[in-house]
Amino acid sequence: MNKAIITVVGQDTVGIIARVCTYLSKSNVNVLDISQTIIDGFFNMMMIIDYSDADKDFGTVVDDLEGLGEEIGVRIRCQREEIFTKMHRI
């Protein structure tokens, strides 16, 4: 399994999760978990995804999601999971 973390930060608006999930579904990326909360007044969403069977390379997914974020007006990042697990798990 190749896991990555997608984070969405910005003003809450209708359809953010729907548009991200639509893109992931079209790209054959599986969503393992979704959580969301408000931090410092901003909408924060985190998705854990498995991109093992994605139909495009990981770099393209990163760039596409960033572009989608710009369209919606939020910040979308997609990062491989290890940067978080290395920092927060011994």
Place this chain on the structure above:
Amino acid sequence: MLNIMEVHETNQMIEQEKLDVRTITMGISLLDCATDDVTTLCDNIYTKITTKAHDLVATGKAIERDYGIPIVNKRITVTPISLVAGNACHTIDDYVAVAHALDRAAKEVGVDLIGGFSALVSKSMTPAENLLIRSLPRVLAETDIVCSSVNVGSTKTGIDMNAVALMGHIVKDVAEATADNDSYGCVKLVVFCNAPDDNPFMAGGFHGVTEGDAVINVGVSGPGVVSRALDEARGKDFEFLCETIKRTAFKITRVGQLVAQEASRRLNVPFGIIDLSLAPTPAVGDSVGEVLEKIGLAQVGGPGTTAALAMLNDQVKKGGIMASSYVGGLSGAFIPVSEDKNMIDAAGSGNLRIEKLEAMTCVCSVGLDMIAIPGDTTASTISGIIADEAAIGMVNQKTTAVRVIPVAGKGVGDSAEFGGLMGYAPIMPVNNSSCEEFVSRGGRIPAPIHSFKN
């Protein structure tokens, strides 16, 4: 499973607190390039570097994108050129030609800087090493991204005072040769005592002879992250303070370790070390000086600064060392004046003086770094400064270094602009009491008694 607060914390470090990996540095051995013809030598060097480091920059960028962590610099270190070129270089022109080959190769692969135009003369100089050192004014003026270092002493050998005396003149000559650019050449020149073989940072990095054919070393950063973490330690005791720094250093270093292993795997080059240094930039909020001030100083440079820095340095190491399988390089808090906003301010206000910086170098890496001094400072005074730093390194069994810039045509009250990460600095006053007789004695200072451990 990861939770959203942990993910948020990491991304806040990157986006708000300027967490980055300061450099991925590929060390490349040039020992197999040695030959007795300078043209062939230059070709060999160019080919080896452009082959080994062909994918370095692209790989660094791919890792940045995949993990969302900025990797500020991609750099190369090479075997000290005096060891590679001694047989082929018989004139200063020859050494300049080799430097141009390094410059061309580094630009071809797209790295920021290349280090290793170096000589290790801690006991004495060979004629080849002497010639290389004398080529530095032209080398550093004519090339753009070649960095140089000269190791003039060590705990095991003592201090080569002939080299120290020579380097005072060379630093002055480099400053003059690059006078139209605020003596920028001196930014690319470091004089060391106890120089490490695996330093990924510039300008002092070189690929030591104890190293293999190629290696990946990584320098982490993160004063901004430590500074932010210390907001929570305000008013708390030292135990809490130290725990906070250690925890933060651990997290920062784990990111460096991840990047190093990934770069090593993708480039198929062995992983060497993580350098645990806290490296500042001139940006607001990315300052070691600010960290010291948050520990409780009104301004860095005042009483308490050395103790605060000693504690910071120790906690960074204690936190970082468990996060990495191999730690090396310089590994400590850097205090480069022109590269640290709060140090620049403190130097400008007169609170931070060279003598205090010298005391600070006793407890941290690396030395008197990026300090602009008056252009009319004499060569012997610069040699005296170098000798003092080298003595601190020699006696304390640690790396020390001097990277001062006697800015041609400028004096106290002026400031020098080096640009980018190198920053800017007010010209700091220097004690001009003569040490001419001391530095011109010739010979070497013997190794200290505690170096005899066999």
